[in-house]
Structure formats: structure tokens, C-alpha cells
Amino acid sequence: MNIKPLGDRVVVKLVEAEEKTKAGIFLTASAQEKPQVAEVVAVGPGAHTDEGKLIPMEVKVGDKVITSKYSGTEVKVDGVEYTIVKQSDILAVVE
Amino acid sequence: MNIKPLGDRVVVKLVEAEEKTKAGIFLTASAQEKPQVAEVVAVGPGAHTDEGKLIPMEVKVGDKVITSKYSGTEVKVDGVEYTIVKQSDILAVVE
Amino acid sequence: MNIKPLGDRVVVKLVEAEEKTKAGIFLTASAQEKPQVAEVVAVGPGAHTDEGKLIPMEVKVGDKVITSKYSGTEVKVDGVEYTIVKQSDILAVVE
């Protein structure tokens, strides 16, 4: 079963704690946000400008990204947990 | 009797719990939102940009969608419950 | 006496409970809004875009509509109660 996000939304799967340590990324929590490392599993078509022009997406499936934790909607499909976020909640790609 | 939503609104019918389990979609509640799985039963004509250009809708009748629960207006017509939402409250289509 | 709404406003007359039942529309109250079924009795000329272009109205006199209850201004003229709402508070037309 596929989740196809609308507009400029992205579906991500949170990276497990062990994977995070191996990858060398350790995120600290600040008062405002608790960032997370996640992998992109689906990307929407993009949003439109006021004139109807399509704004292309900046991430692709497979990217490892840092997102703000308190945004997004959690969804569980076929036993796996995903989060649907807006692209503006993705802060950076990690390579 | 028909409900014809205005602008970029969509009328959806919530999917029953059993159907959700069969479909493999199980939604968790996060502090902000309680998403729902629903089927699209009617779609508005779309909203207009500031210049008066029509922005086409991204969903169609029959689509199974994930929506934010706390948006929308509940309506009961001929004994069936529907919810009228804005398209921006629809997060993804599920296939 | 006529009420002529300005801009993109609409004057509606709430439909009586009996009429609602006959029509088969029964509205439930959710935490946010308490929708209503009403009949359109007057329609404004429409609002203007930032460029001064007129955005045509989407409803007409005689339409039966579903509105959000907590918006609008109640007015009683010649003993009859009306509500003046913005067109964006009208969710759907019912046919």
C-alpha cells in the first residue's frame, strides 16, 4: 500500500536510534523543537505559487533529512510508522 | 440529495474501523492532530488565485484520503455522516 | 424592505427544523462549529482582487446552503430573522 502525499508534503520514516548513532548524528532538544533524523519514502508533486506555477520539491526518496519534531502527522501503515510533514518542516539533508 | 461543496472544499465519508483494519491503515493520535481515513464523495470546483485563475483540485471522487481530524464540519444527510473539509486539510491519498 | 449585502456577503434565512427534517438534512454539532441549513435571500456584488478585478459570487438567490453557525451577523427585518455572512462561511450548496 502506498501513501501519496499531496502538494508540498513529504512522507518520512524515522531512523532508529542505533542507526542514528552509527551515522554520527545525535540531536539535542532545544526548548522550541526536538529535531529528528528520518528517511524520505514519498514526495508530493509540489505546491503552486499564487499564479499557478509549480514549485519543484527539494528532496527525493531515499534522502536522509533533519525535521522539526512537533510538526507532521503520524500514520501507521502495514505495521510501519510514518510521518507526513510539509517540506518547510524539513531543515536539511544529511549526506 | 447531493452536497455540492464550494471552492476548494471536499466532502468525505469516514471509513469504518473494520474497513481500516482490512486496508492495513491504522492511525495514531499525536498531540496536535488525530488523522482519519476517509473516502471522497464530492469535490468542489476549486479555489481561485488572486488573479482569478482557477487552481484545479488534487483529489477525485472515490479516492481514499488521510485527513486531519480537527478540521472540517460534520454533516448528516439521509442518515449518513459526512465531513466537509478544505483540500488543504487532506494530507495524502492512499492507494 | 431590502437588505443589500456589500462585497462578497450573502444574506440567508435559516430553514425551520421541520423543513430540515423533510429535506433529510440533519446537522451535528462538532466542537468547532455548529453548521446550519439556510436559504439564500440576497447576494452581494462580489469582492475585488488586489488588482481590482471582480470575483463573481458562487451562490444565487434561492440556493439552499450549509453555513458555519458561529460566523455572521443576525438581523431581524419586518419580523423575519436573517443572517449576513461572508461567502467563505458557506461550505456547500445542497440540492
Next chain:
Amino acid sequence: MNIKPLGDRVVVKLVEAEEKTKAGIFLTASAQEKPQVAEVVAVGPGAHTDEGKLIPMEVKVGDKVITSKYSGTEVKVDGVEYTIVKQSDILAVVE
């Protein structure tokens, strides 16, 4: 002495209770607003769009209008009370 409102503002004079009854307009108070019937005594030149284009006013001196009560500034000139409102606070013209 004249009050010349700026931009898209309008100066109105509230209609006395007796006049309201004769006119057949009786306004009810809802939780949000307490509408009023008033007569237009002066109209500003209109506001400008972002491009500098003038948006013409929709009311004229002598119109009887329904306004939201909680907006506007009360002014007393030569012993008469007036209210200065924005045109967007005028809901309808009554004829």
C-alpha cells in the same frame, strides 16, 4: 464643521431607536457582534491597491447601513455623535 474621513473610512450617524422601529429594522445581539443601523454622512476617497490603483467606495452619503458595533471610533462634533468606521465594517445597505 466637516469630518473628512481618510482612505476607505466612512463617517456614520447612528439611527435613533424610534426611527429603527418605524423602519422595521430590529437588530439582535449575537455573541460576536452587536450590529447597528446608521446613516452615512461622509465617505472617504477610497483605499489603494498594492499597485496604487484606487478602489472605489461602495456606499454614498445618505445610505442607511448595517455596521458591526464593536468597530469604529466614536466622535462628537458640535454636539452630535458620529462613528468613523472602515468600509469593511459595513455589512449591508438597507433600502
Next chain:
Amino acid sequence: MNIKPLGDRVVVKLVEAEEKTKAGIFLTASAQEKPQVAEVVAVGPGAHTDEGKLIPMEVKVGDKVITSKYSGTEVKVDGVEYTIVKQSDILAVVE
């Protein structure tokens, strides 16, 4: 010493109580605003639209104006009190 306001700001000098009575203007205080009668002593060059076009000012030096009291910054220069306001806080010119 001169105060030269920037953008669409205006420097006004409040009119003394006696002058107000002679002029016949008596302002009442409503819950939201406490209007004031003042004389314009300096006018900024105007603000710019998003496209960089200059929006001309609507008042001139010497105009007697009604302003909202709770906006603006009070300044005392050479022993005289002035208020610097935005032109949008000026409701009307009084003649």
C-alpha cells in the same frame, strides 16, 4: 530643530483642551480607542508598494486630524510634545 518622519509617518502636535472645545470637537472614549485631535507638523515622504512605487501621503502640514490615541510614539523636542504616528492611524481630517 526638525523632526523628519520616515516612510508614511506623520508628526502631530496634540491640540489643547480649550482649543478642542472652541473647535466644537469633543471626543468620547470607547473601550478600544481614545481618539485625539491634533495638528500635523511634519509629513514623511510616503511608503512604497511592493513594486517600489511611492504611495503619496493624504495629509499635509497644518491639517487638523483625528488620530487613535494608543498608537504612536511621544517625543518632546525643545520643550514641546509631539507624537509620531503612522498615516493609517489618522482617521479623518477636520475642517
Next chain:
Amino acid sequence: MNIKPLGDRVVVKLVEAEEKTKAGIFLTASAQEKPQVAEVVAVGPGAHTDEGKLIPMEVKVGDKVITSKYSGTEVKVDGVEYTIVKQSDILAVVE
């Protein structure tokens, strides 16, 4: 060492109390804001409109200006205190 402000920001140095008295400017505190007299020491390149057009700055190095006190960031460089403000927080130039 130089502080080069970005966009439409301005670096100012507060004028000492004695200098203020000599200059004849004495600022009163109102509930909302506590204005200040300061000298401009650096000016950013300006901000851009939505179309990417540069909006030129309205102040220059050496200008004496009145700013709102509660905006801006205080910085101490080489033992001297400066404040970095947005140009929209500068109310007037004093000559």
C-alpha cells in the same frame, strides 16, 4: 572591527544623556514604547521586494534618528555598545 548589517538593518549607537539634553531632545516613555535617540554607524544594503527588486535605504551613516527602544539587538564591540535594528523601527531623522 566592522559590523555589516544584513538586508534592511541599521546599526546605531545610542546618544549619551548629556548629548540628548544639549540637542534639546527629551523623550518620554509611553506604555507601548520607549523611544531613543541614536546615531547611525552602519547601514545594510536594503531588502528586496517579492520580485527581487532592491528597496533603497532611507537613512545614512551619521544621521541622528529616533528609534523604538524595544526592538533591536544590543551588541558590544571593542567596548562600545551598539544596537542592530530594522529600518522600520526607525521613526524619524532629527536635524
Next chain:
Amino acid sequence: MNIKPLGDRVVVKLVEAEEKTKAGIFLTASAQEKPQVAEVVAVGPGAHTDEGKLIPMEVKVGDKVITSKYSGTEVKVDGVEYTIVKQSDILAVVE
């Protein structure tokens, strides 16, 4: 491992207290913000205007900048702490 910020975001590394003293920059805390001195380690591609035009970034890798402290997300990669901020949270470059 690289952090590649999206849009108009910038990755900075806070400058150690000793380095700040040597550099002569000492930042005071005001009620609203607690500025920081940091070095730019990565710069996003820039954001887009509503028309889809790219707005170029104003800082480059290696710049020493003053940022507002309460914005941004803290991230620790390979044992080093970084902060991801929006370019609009960078007040000035220090040279």
C-alpha cells in the same frame, strides 16, 4: 558527514567564548533576544519568490555572523554542535 540546509537556511557553528573575547565581540542579553557570534559552515541554495525566482543568499561559508539566539535548531554531528537557522535570523556579518 555534511549537513546541507534547504531553502534559505544556514548552518552555523557557535564561536567559543575565548575566541569571542579575542575578537573583541561581547554580546549583551536583552529581554527579547540573546545574540550569538557564530561561523557559517554551510549555506542553502536560497528561497524562491512567489513567482519562482531564486533569491540569492547574503552570507557565505567562513563568514562570522551575529544571530538571534532563540531561533534555530541545534544539531550535533560527529561530536560537534551546530545550529540550523533561517537567514532572516542572521543580523550582521562581522569583519
